[in-house]
Amino acid sequence: MKGVVLAGGYAKRLWPLTLDTPKPLLPIGDGTIIDFIIAKLRQLDLEEIIISTNQRFERHFNEWLSKRGYANVRVVPEPSEKEEEKLGPTKALELLVRDSGADDYIITAGDNLFSLDLRSMVNFYNMVNSPVIALYEIARKEDARKYACVLVDENLIVRRFEEKPENPPCCLVSTGIYLLPWRCISRVSEYLKSGNPPDPIGRFICWLSETEKVYGLKFTGYWYDIGSLESYNEAKQAFKDLKYESYA
Known part of the structure; x- marks a missing residue:
């Protein structure tokens, strides 16, 4: 199994903070957002962890990585340098897995802070094989x-998946954390060739659920989606005394 952190966006809603700093490298606790994500992923026995970013921020992530020294983490840039050129996470994922090869993949957005123990998600995945x-x-x-x-x-099988509904049917939402077997992630090309949108990746999950059993695993505790200055400041306050090396 391999891990992927999707970090190819330009985070315009957080400008000017993210004009010259990718959102996952914004400070949180004694580290950065991505430090806490990597700490979660490193609890798993992953072959490697891939950070999918863009050419503009490739250097920033490589500089961060050189200071951390993680042996099994690498940075893979998509060919874009500004918002108007970005591929979208699903297209970036297609290119990434084409290079990284057949495997199961656990994928998370690069602006996620969460209490979920990913080991419980992997255990559930191993039971349902979906x-x-x-x-x-x-x-x-x-x-x-x-x-x-x-x-x-x-049975926890997804029956409806709706992106940004005008009239939400419930309060249960996707957190941008996905565990996909190779038989499913290899269908990204099929999805894109059918004219489906490359952004957001939830559209691919919705499409996949029409032909595959997709399971939804609910977790409690906390979840911060760093999509605005307000949510970033809220997360900073909550994490102000946390150390990423002990984060679990």
């Missing part, structure tokens, strides 16, 4: 307009 997405129940239904709403049945 795609698994991590879900979180937010407090207010109106806030679900910003996310992908997910309805699951009594």
